[in-house]
Amino acid sequence: MKQSNLPLLLLLLTATTTSIFNSCTRETIEEKIIFPDSNDDRESKNTIVAYNIFNDNIYLNKTFPMPSNGPAYIKKEIWEKEQKAIEEHKKRFKLFTDIIPAEYRKEITQFTVFYPEEGSNVYAYMGDRKENSLSQFSLGLAYDIDKGKTQIPSFSAPDNKLNTLGYDMATYAMIHEFGHYITKNKTQLYLSYVPESDNYVSNYKESSFIKQMVNISWKKKIPVELAISMNPSKIFNAFPKEFVSVYACSSMDEDGAETFAHFVLLNDKPEDVDGKNKKILLFYKNPEMVKLRTGIRQNLQKLGIVPGRPNL
Numbered sequence: 228m229k230q231s232n233l234p235l236l237l238l239l240l241t242a243t244t245t246s247i248f249n250s251c252t253r254e255t256i257e258e259k260i261i262f263p264d265s266n267d268d269r270e271s272k273n274t275i276v277a278y279n280i281f282n283d284n285i286y287l288n289k290t291f292p293m294p295s296n297g298p299a300y301i302k303k304e305i306w307e308k309e310q311k312a313i314e315e316h317k318k319r320f321k322l323f324t325d326i327i328p329a330e331y332r333k334e335i336t337q338f339t340v341f342y343p344e345e346g347s348n349v350y351a352y353m354g355d356r357k358e359n360s361l362s363q364f365s366l367g368l369a370y371d372i373d374k375g376k377t378q379i380p381s382f383s384a385p386d387n388k389l390n391t392l393g394y395d396m397a398t399y400a401m402i403h404e405f406g407h408y409i410t411k412n413k414t415q416l417y418l419s420y421v422p423e424s425d426n427y428v429s430n431y432k433e434s435s436f437i438k439q440m441v442n443i444s445w446k447k448k449i450p451v452e453l454a455i456s457m458n459p460s461k462i463f464n465a466f467p468k469e470f471v472s473v474y475a476c477s478s479m480d481e482d483g484a485e486t487f488a489h490f491v492l493l494n495d496k497p498e499d500v501d502g503k504n505k506k507i508l509l510f511y512k513n514p515e516m517v518k519l520r521t522g523i524r525q526n527l528q529k530l531g532i533v534p535g536r537p538n539l
């Protein structure tokens with residue numbers, strides 16, 4: 228573990244385990260969360276601006292200069308406009324807080340706006356904010372995510388590649404990305420120390436959603452050569468009952484996020500008949516997840532998006 232992470236981790240640990248600190252250090256602890264040490268933040272490619280999150284608000288942390296010998300697809304005027312577009316970014320972030328109930332997103336402490344790579348269909352990402360920590364996450368939204376609000380429902384795509392169940396791309400992306408947090412936080416993974424590199428690596432717990440999904444589909448059904456082929460369509464076509472979408476076949480992590488999104492957005496609890504439904508039912512077995520599902524669906528309703536009557 229890098230030394231710089233230690234004090235913050237200890238502080239957070241103290242905050243959750245030691246009640247004696249509650250009254251006198253609460254402010255300090257919250258302040259730490261609002262303005263965490265950002266020195267060791269992972270920075271993803273083409274990040275234009277990074278904010279710290281506290282409750283429903285974002286606070287400017289860093290702006291990034293345009294890569295000096297950056298790729299030609301990056302337009303200077305867009306980059307420079309986005310560097311200053313705080314009000315616009317608040318609106319974009321609101322899409323996330325409008326949909327995901329507050330009590331479930333406290334560990335998502337960073338919000339970034341990024342420039343998508345050329346030709347990519349990436350609207351958003353969710354990742355651990357720091358190496359060697361499973362307690363702080365970062366949500367990134369493409370500067371042009373709003374275009375997803377009017378996008379044709381992709382379930383009609385010929386190869387089912389971006390199945391959004393008829394919801395607009397931006398709304399669906401919020402739930403999918405949050406699914407990454409749900410399947411990769413500290414209830415799901417643990418860190419183990421690697422002395423050779425003086426570093427920590429994360430591992431899935433046996434009880435984690437992803438480990439169980441791997442046991443249901445990846446390990447049990449899919450031949451190794453196919454699983455490592457990096458060919459989602461081929462995997463989906465060979466085992467259509469094992470996955471909720473083609474995109475879920477991209478990796479076990481995407482399987483986790485896609486299955487979570489389907490758990491939330493499909494109206495009915497499925498029967499335990501095949502691999503994809505067995506995986507959806509993993510979430511139904513967890514009362515906290517059922518509560519979260521209800522919360523997200525109520526929020527969608529408040530936005531006028533009725534689950535089961537998708538908005539596109």
Ligand SMILES: [Zn+2]
Nearest residue numbers: 403407481484
């Ligand atoms: Zn994903």
